[in-house]
Amino acid sequence: MIHNWKEGYGEWALVTGASSGIGKEFCYQLANRGMNIILVARRKTLIEEIASDIELKNGVKTITIDLDITEDSSIDKIYDKLKNIEVGFLVNNAGIGSFGDFHQTELIKYQNMIKLNCMVPVILTFKFLEKMLNRKKGAIIFLSSKSAYQPTPFFSVYGATKVFNLFLGEALWSEYKKNGIDIMSLSPGLVNTGFQKNAGVTPNQKGLMWANPKEVVGTALNSIGIKSSVVHGKLDKFLAFLTRLSPRKLSIKVAGMVAKSQA
Ligand SMILES: NC(=O)c1ccc[n+]([C@@H]2O[C@H](COP(=O)([O-])OP(=O)(O)OC[C@H]3O[C@@H](n4cnc5c(N)ncnc54)[C@H](OP(=O)(O)O)[C@@H]3O)[C@@H](O)[C@H]2O)c1
Secondary structure, eight states: OOHHHHHHOSSSEEHHHHHHHHHHHHHHHHHHOOEEHHHHHHOOOHHHHHHHHHHHHHOOOEEEEETTTTTTHHHHHHHHTTTTTEEEEEOOOOOOOSSSGGGSSSSHHHHHHHIIIIIIHHHHHHHHHHHHHTOOOEEEEEEEOOGSSSTTSSSSSHHHHHHHHHHHHHHHHHHHHHGTEEEEEESSSSSSHHHHHHHOOOOOOTTEEOOOHHHHHHHHHHHHBBSSSSOOSHHHHHHHHHHHOHHHHHHHHHHHHHHHOOO
16 A cells, blocks of 8 residues: 555556546545646536646646547647656546447447547556556556446446456556556446436436445545455445346346436
């Protein structure tokens, strides 16, 4: 477990999807641990406001990069802008979902989702890992989801993108732990953010199943360097475990019913 995060990982943390929800909370909690923060998202005003607030509250430095990271040249632009910056902590957080019958969602939406949720984390990790390896320190978090633990009807493509992140993070944890790089997949259950509304569902975001971003990010930062993968919350941990023991068809059916009940 790292005590001095700047020394242990490097000066700067890069968070994608920093304008809201879980990404915004990562920015605050990493700044609270003394790291300088690079905030990436499309909504310029929001990330600038968050950056100013973080600087004021934590006395750390910030850089804002307002880009659609699914555009082809975006990652090169980010990399070039940061070529003299020590990015020691990468949070591959930006992600979108889409609820509904598979054939009723526009294909372009799936294409963008796969790009944002899967391709972007691969490219960012590929680019920034090299310098971490040279420095023999660094950390990378991949945002997976509890929906990676069983197929989720009506969130089918989204769930599949989260399996990608779960497996990628866990595999890279094993490859690079000997090099001093802490890599981890984070799998929250339902979290109170704008995610569901953007995905086309408007559930009542209350009750036992719902976590807040603060708790989720706390779990992640307490687990990095210790675990290869973490499911947030006792109930979701238990359900993820139960899924492994249940007949596959039953878990798929239950996941579909739960997803439908959110609509
Ligand atoms: N909320 C949940 O229940 C839940 C559960 C499990 C896992 N997760 C995962 O947690 C991660 C964060 O989600 P959240 O719940 O915090 O949702 P959120 O509040 O909707 O945040 C999504 C973030 O992604 C950014 N983003 C979306 N498209 C982008 C693009 N093309 N380019 C750059 N940034 C983009 C958004 O910023 P802009 O709109 O400003 O670009 C926003 O900051 C996602 O990977 C999601 O899959 C969420």
